[in-house]
Amino acid sequence: MPLDTAPVRKMLRITGVSASDPLTYRLMEMGLIEGRQVQVLRRAPWGDPMHLRVGDYELSLRATEAALIDVAAE
Amino acid sequence: MHPSASGSTTNISAGPAATPEHGPNAAAPASSESAAIALVGNPNVGKTALFNALTGYRRHVANYPGVSVDLARGPVRGASRTLEVLDLPGTYSLTPASPDEAIVCDVLCGHAPPRPAAILAIVDATNLPRNLYLLSQVLEVGLPAVIALNMIDAARARGIEVDARLLAERLGLPVVPVIATQPETVAPLVPVLESALRAAPPATRVPLPDALARATSALVASAPAPLQPAKALRVLADPDGHSEKQFFKLGGDRCVLAEAREALRAAGIDPGPAEVRARYAWIDRILDGVVIRNLPPGDTWSDRIDRLLTHRVAGVAALAALLYAAFYTIYAGAQPLMDAIDGGVGWLGLRIGELLPAGALRSLVAEGVLGGVGGVLAFLPQILTLFALIAILEDCGYMARAAFMVDRLMRPLGLSGRAFIPLLSSFACAVPAIMGARAIGDRRERFITILIAPFMSCSARLPVYTLLIGALVPAHAWLGGWVRLDALVMLGMYLVGVVFAIPIALLLRKTAFAGPSTGFVLELPGYKWPRLRTVLQRMYLAGWSFVVRAGTVILAVNIVVWALGYFPRSADARAALEQQQQAAGWDDASFESQLAGAYLRESYLGRLGRVIEPAIEPLGWDWRIGIGVLSSFPAREVVIATLGTISNLGEETDARSPSLRSAIQAMTWEDTGKPLFTLPVALSLMVFFALCAQCVSTLVVIGRETHSWMWPCASFVGMTTLAYLVAWGTSAAGRALGL
Ligand SMILES: Nc1nc2c(ncn2[C@@H]2O[C@H](COP(=O)(O)OP(=O)(O)OP(=O)(O)O)[C@@H](O)[C@H]2O)c(=O)[nH]1
Ligand SMILES: [Mg+2]
Numbered sequence A: 001m002p003l004d005t006a007p008v009r010k011m012l013r014i015t016g017v018s019a020s021d022p023l024t025y026r027l028m029e030m031g032l033i034e035g036r037q038v039q040v041l042r043r044a045p046w047g048d049p050m051h052l053r054v055g056d057y058e059l060s061l062r063a064t065e066a067a068l069i070d071v072a073a074e
Numbered sequence B: 001m002h003p004s005a006s007g008s009t010t011n012i013s014a015g016p017a018a019t020p021e022h023g024p025n026a027a028a029p030a031s032s033e034s035a036a037i038a039l040v041g042n043p044n045v046g047k048t049a050l051f052n053a054l055t056g057y058r059r060h061v062a063n064y065p066g067v068s069v070d071l072a073r074g075p076v077r078g079a080s081r082t083l084e085v086l087d088l089p090g091t092y093s094l095t096p097a098s099p100d101e102a103i104v105c106d107v108l109c110g111h112a113p114p115r116p117a118a119i120l121a122i123v124d125a126t127n128l129p130r131n132l133y134l135l136s137q138v139l140e141v142g143l144p145a146v147i148a149l150n151m152i153d154a155a156r157a158r159g160i161e162v163d164a165r166l167l168a169e170r171l172g173l174p175v176v177p178v179i180a181t182q183p184e185t186v187a188p189l190v191p192v193l194e195s196a197l198r199a200a201p202p203a204t205r206v207p208l209p210d211a212l213a214r215a216t217s218a219l220v221a222s223a224p225a226p227l228q229p230a231k232a233l234r235v236l237a238d239p240d241g242h243s244e245k246q247f248f249k250l251g252g253d254r255c256v257l258a259e260a261r262e263a264l265r266a267a268g269i270d271p272g273p274a275e276v277r278a279r280y281a282w283i284d285r286i287l288d289g290v291v292i293r294n295l296p297p298g299d300t301w302s303d304r305i306d307r308l309l310t311h312r313v314a315g316v317a318a319l320a321a322l323l324y325a326a327f328y329t330i331y332a333g334a335q336p337l338m339d340a341i342d343g344g345v346g347w348l349g350l351r352i353g354e355l356l357p358a359g360a361l362r363s364l365v366a367e368g369v370l371g372g373v374g375g376v377l378a379f380l381p382q383i384l385t386l387f388a389l390i391a392i393l394e395d396c397g398y399m400a401r402a403a404f405m406v407d408r409l410m411r412p413l414g415l416s417g418r419a420f421i422p423l424l425s426s427f428a429c430a431v432p433a434i435m436g437a438r439a440i441g442d443r444r445e446r447f448i449t450i451l452i453a454p455f456m457s458c459s460a461r462l463p464v465y466t467l468l469i470g471a472l473v474p475a476h477a478w479l480g481g482w483v484r485l486d487a488l489v490m491l492g493m494y495l496v497g498v499v500f501a502i503p504i505a506l507l508l509r510k511t512a513f514a515g516p517s518t519g520f521v522l523e524l525p526g527y528k529w530p531r532l533r534t535v536l537q538r539m540y541l542a543g544w545s546f547v548v549r550a551g552t553v554i555l556a557v558n559i560v561v562w563a564l565g566y567f568p569r570s571a572d573a574r575a576a577l578e579q580q581q582q583a584a585g586w587d588d589a590s591f592e593s594q595l596a597g598a599y600l601r602e603s604y605l606g607r608l609g610r611v612i613e614p615a616i617e618p619l620g621w622d623w624r625i626g627i628g629v630l631s632s633f634p635a636r637e638v639v640i641a642t643l644g645t646i647s648n649l650g651e652e653t654d655a656r657s658p659s660l661r662s663a664i665q666a667m668t669w670e671d672t673g674k675p676l677f678t679l680p681v682a683l684s685l686m687v688f689f690a691l692c693a694q695c696v697s698t699l700v701v702i703g704r705e706t707h708s709w710m711w712p713c714a715s716f717v718g719m720t721t722l723a724y725l726v727a728w729g730t731s732a733a734g735r736a737l738g739l
Helices: A022-029 B024-032 B047-055 B099-109 B125-141 B152-158 B164-171 B189-196 B210-222 B229-237 B242-249 B254-266 B271-287 B301-309 B314-333 B335-355 B360-377 B380-396 B398-413 B417-425 B430-439 B443-455 B462-472 B485-510 B532-566 B571-584 B588-602 B604-619 B623-631 B638-649 B660-666 B679-691 B696-706 B710-736
Strands: A011-017 A037-043 A050-054 A057-061 A069-073 B035-041 B072-077 B082-087 B118-124 B145-150 B160-162 B175-177 B291-293 B521-523
Touching (some): A011 A022, A022 B271, A057 B125, A057 B398, B035 B099, B047 B082, B099 B125, B099 B242, B118 B125, B118 B189, B125 B152, B125 B160, B125 B229, B125 B271, B145 B164, B145 B189, B152 B160, B210 B254, B210 B271, B314 B335, B314 B398, B314 B462, B314 B485, B335 B360, B335 B380, B360 B638, B398 B417, B417 B430, B417 B443, B430 B696, B443 B485, B443 B696, B443 B710, B462 B638, B462 B660, B462 B679, B485 B710, B532 B638, B588 B638, B604 B679, B604 B710, B623 B638, B623 B679, B679 B710, B696 B710
Parallel strands (some): B035 B118, B145 B175
Antiparallel strands (some): A011 A037, A037 A050, A050 A057, A057 B521, B072 B082
């Protein structure tokens, strides 16, 4: 499933990253690549962006970019 | 250990191994002079904290990514020589996504001076895998390197242990564990850096997929000037990007690049993602057994705070409450101290008045210097309070959370939460805020942020608001003093700028900067206690620069204003008034005060004032306010000094009020004798200051950051016109309402 629809606080594993515009490239460089774990911690007060935990750090990302990342529940 | 090339992977060092520009010999001749050492690392890993610890400097440190956006140099004394450390912006990769990151890339690749002789790579022990991504790129640029393993205290507190010795062995490089915020822990770095200057560059090469390695070698082989394999890889990985531009600038061949890209496409390899995967695979091997995580079960401390502070109801309420509390503290908290300083300066002025003989010198000291600049200095406690609050907010980690919360609200303006951070710091000063916009990747968003930043009320407007509100807004309080009318008016003044910035951002978005909306990728650092030292440093620097401004620009402008207002003092004016005295039967005191007024009207300043009077009459201001506003174009606080000087010049010495606030209250129209400063006049003057671009430094920085003269000119003309119109509207509305 795309990351933007993923349930909150579930441990997820990235199964694919589509598109390769500079922004997704940067997300990959920051560790959002296949096989890594992510977790959606929460959404911002107005529903977007999302607060993620990626490995050992935390990151904020809009749903439109999160939609380019496919994840599966662990 | 160097992960060996295996199976389908090949080392990219296949090209000319020791390029003349970067070989170990290149560093040797520099050994007699001071050798530059570049501090390189991800954003917010403590580069500047380490720089400060090494050099004893006071660069701005804060707990959010993107604090440093330019280069700073500082000396470090080693045993045998002086080293020069370069503090650089943070970056996640050598493929830059914003102008501040491009600086790092340019310095490391030798496109921009200064040329580092070695690299001090700083990595965050709490988050090694991602930190090693940049490190793996940096180790390939061919400079000797030392690794500072920072934040070991924070890592330990979280249950993360790093085996520094094993890491050093795997990388074949010195790894020094440090805590940058505890300067005594960084001393061992210095001798290691000194010996690194004599060492060979690391031989570390991340194994790449065959096709990518081949394409890299093809590019290297075809390059007219020696090209490092690492640089060739950067060119391939980022089509149309920064490195590609540099490649063409150095005479790179378009056909060869196109061929190399075509070969990669044929092999089914997207160079960017392929590089990322190869690097993370390498990182996993390096870190295997190096990082031991004993994370305690349950949520982290930071996460529990976030539950509250980013909650959809509690979080928003907390943000609003925080902002109001900040205004309340800035306005009310510093008041007693300011009153004391103001009273003290007034008292000093009167005493000096008694000591010096009457004449130009006494007037210069009492009215020009003390009445003017002294009045400005009274606002020092308030400036310090403002900067203390901002420093606390910045260093605890809340800034990034606030950006996270408001991102959705900023989207219709073509901005993201990323722009919120410079805009908030613009309430302190627009100049660093506009520079801070460099951390915004998208050009359109960056330009809009730069152009609306001056609408946020900076610390130079604060004294103007405080003075006028204190003098004219009646003291009402509700809820046991927690809600005060004056604090609300103050908040209102800050909102004026914000409210006008919104349509302007929309306008820019629809015209000059139309285009698709940008993304929002922001690292959220963990919360931590703000460091006292960091807060005090911020206050010290802000306070010092305020005092320096008062002693230079403000003093200089004010002396000019004083001189124009004091001279010529013709004997004719006195004679004319003496004749009137007989007729009107004035006593000596009222004669003296009439004379002071007549001198001021007759002065050069008074004549100039009458020239500009028609322009400001619609606003309900008299010529003295007009002069005050004109004189404040070099720096906003000058208006306070000018009003202080003019009001004192127009009074005979003994009748002078001891405080600036009462002087303002006592000023009257020259013809009717009615109070000059009414509520509508004060409000329109404050609104004018809220919206006007009266700051030379801001305009210069806008020019520098937008690389054009058009934008600062447009800002100046646009903001000044807007300020005039809105001040006129405020004044008219105030009179219509009978305020
Ligand atoms: N606990 C702890 N905090 C640290 C350490 N080093 C730095 N910090 C804190 O980390 C935050 C970031 O420090 P900076 O020095 O501004 O980081 P930077 O790498 O210069 O950041 P940018 O300029 O944004 O790239 C600040 O709040 C520092 O006080 C450390 O060793 N331990
Ligand atoms: Mg920094």
